[in-house]
Amino acid sequence: MLVVRLARSARVRGPAPDPWIRRRDVARWTGPVVYGALARVEAADGKPVGYGLADPDAPIAVRLISTGPAAPSDDWLERRVAAAVARRARLGLGTDRTNVTGYREINGEGDGLPGLFVDRYGDDRVIAVRTAPMAALLPRIRAALANARPAAIAWLQRAGTAETVPVADDLPAAPPASLAWREGDLHLVVPRAAMQKTGGYLDQRENRRFVARLVGPGARMLDVGTHAGGFAVAAARAGAFVVATDASTAALDAARENARRNEVRHRVEFVRADMFTPMDDPRLAGPFDGIVADPPKMAAAGGRVRHVVAALASLARTLTDRLVPGGVLVLCSCSRNLTETHLDEAVARTGHPFHRIALLGPAPCHPTAPMHAGGTYLRVGVYQRGGDAADFPIT
Ligand SMILES: C[S@@+](CC[C@H](N)C(=O)[O-])C[C@H]1O[C@@H](n2cnc3c(N)ncnc32)[C@H](O)[C@@H]1O
Numbered sequence: 001m002l003v004v005r006l007a008r009s010a011r012v013r014g015p016a017p018d019p020w021i022r023r024r025d026v027a028r029w030t031g032p033v034v035y036g037a038l039a040r041v042e043a044a045d046g047k048p049v050g051y052g053l054a055d056p057d058a059p060i061a062v063r064l065i066s067t068g069p070a071a072p073s074d075d076w077l078e079r080r081v082a083a084a085v086a087r088r089a090r091l092g093l094g095t096d097r098t099n100v101t102g103y104r105e106i107n108g109e110g111d112g113l114p115g116l117f118v119d120r121y122g123d124d125r126v127i128a129v130r131t132a133p134m135a136a137l138l139p140r141i142r143a144a145l146a147n148a149r150p151a152a153i154a155w156l157q158r159a160g161t162a163e164t165v166p167v168a169d170d171l172p173a174a175p176p177a178s179l180a181w182r183e184g185d186l187h188l189v190v191p192r193a194a195m196q197k198t199g200g201y202l203d204q205r206e207n208r209r210f211v212a213r214l215v216g217p218g219a220r221m222l223d224v225g226t227h228a229g230g231f232a233v234a235a236a237r238a239g240a241f242v243v244a245t246d247a248s249t250a251a252l253d254a255a256r257e258n259a260r261r262n263e264v265r266h267r268v269e270f271v272r273a274d275m276f277t278p279m280d281d282p283r284l285a286g287p288f289d290g291i292v293a294d295p296p297k298m299a300a301a302g303g304r305v306r307h308v309v310a311a312l313a314s315l316a317r318t319l320t321d322r323l324v325p326g327g328v329l330v331l332c333s334c335s336r337n338l339t340e341t342h343l344d345e346a347v348a349r350t351g352h353p354f355h356r357i358a359l360l361g362p363a364p365c366h367p368t369a370p371m372h373a374g375g376t377y378l379r380v381g382v383y384q385r386g387g388d389a390a391d392f393p394i395t
């Protein structure tokens with residue numbers, strides 16, 4: 001068995017340490033690296049830390065799957081896959097109770113399965129592996145998933161070091177022509193040309209409902225970065241009039257189709273626009289009662305955090321001018337290093353008074369391991385524009 005001895009400087013302690021061990025925190029590797037086999041991790045003084053999956057060529061060199069001296073059972077993977085799937089069923093996902101058929105079945109470290117992400121779109125399943133050890137475990141993962149909850153079709157998406165190793169599996173690497181799912185009474189479909197991430201943004205599911213309720217019937221809403229139209233169509237179904245924008249023509253086509261399917265085509269207008277420009281198309285001028293800004297992931301590593309906050313602040317400024325006093329700005333960030341404080345700062349830099357009324361995250365099918373700093377990515381700040389009461393009389 002591979003034994004990983006940590007450097008003295010490594011801060012891997014406590015009952016639930018962050019499962020990521022970086023390459024710089026490893027002092028010595030002893031024994032063969034067999035992708036997918038468990039490695040024993042020891043502190044600098046030889047005390048047991050736990051067991052993990054080693055990926056020595058990656059910046060995150062070990063991902064812990066257990067802590068303490070006891071080795072996990074041989075069937076740890078099968079048990080965790082089954083438990084992750086069962087937890088979603090317990091939440092009513094994939095059942096008639098919620099009528100939600102698009103959801104995340106496995107969320108990496110949050111389910112004790114680091115580097116493995118599985119999304120369910122109706123009968124389709126996307127298995128995304130991002131590390132070499134998880135790629136090596138693919139045949140076992142597939143069998144465990146099939147046992148836990150069969151899917152009609154599955155396809156494999158590889159990223160990171162998972163792309164560098166051969167995979168003993170015959171899963172198709174190309175997505176199907178389209179993926180379709182339900183979020184309660186909302187039907188969404190994404191054709192291959194418009195797919196992003198594993199297809200669509202399942203993490204925003206509950207936020208779409210929240211925002212639709214918040215803006216309410218008769219409101220005018222702007223949805224910036226609409227992708228397949230999730231926020232726009234949910235709000236239109238709640239009675240809002242929406243202008244939806246995206247830089248991608250394929251995304252706008254998908255959003256248009258989703259508006260049609262959900263019988264709100266007459267309530268949503270589509271405009272192609274780059275959100276990082278002044279957005280001076282007159283159809284985007286407003287005024288709006290609600291604005292959702294959901295920009296793409298912006299690498300916010302190290303010194304780039306300031307740069308990303310500046311881009312968000314500029315976006316918030318562009319949008320605030322078209323938001324009525326009392327209106328709601330929903331500012332999203334899926335950049336890992338950006339916190340709610342950065343979102344607050346972006347909003348503060350508009351120079352307008354705002355009140356944060358909610359802070360949202362990904363849907364509950366995206367659990368996070370409690371001490372895993374790198375596991376939190378989606379942050380959604382919901383801000384109400386302030387001003388004098390006379391600016392927004394009670395009607
Ligand atoms: C995080 S996704 C939005 C997800 C969507 N709001 C949902 O709930 O499904 C970001 C979207 O921004 C779009 N996008 C990327 N760069 C853009 C830009 N410069 N201007 C406008 N849209 C952009 C992408 O095509 C993508 O649809």
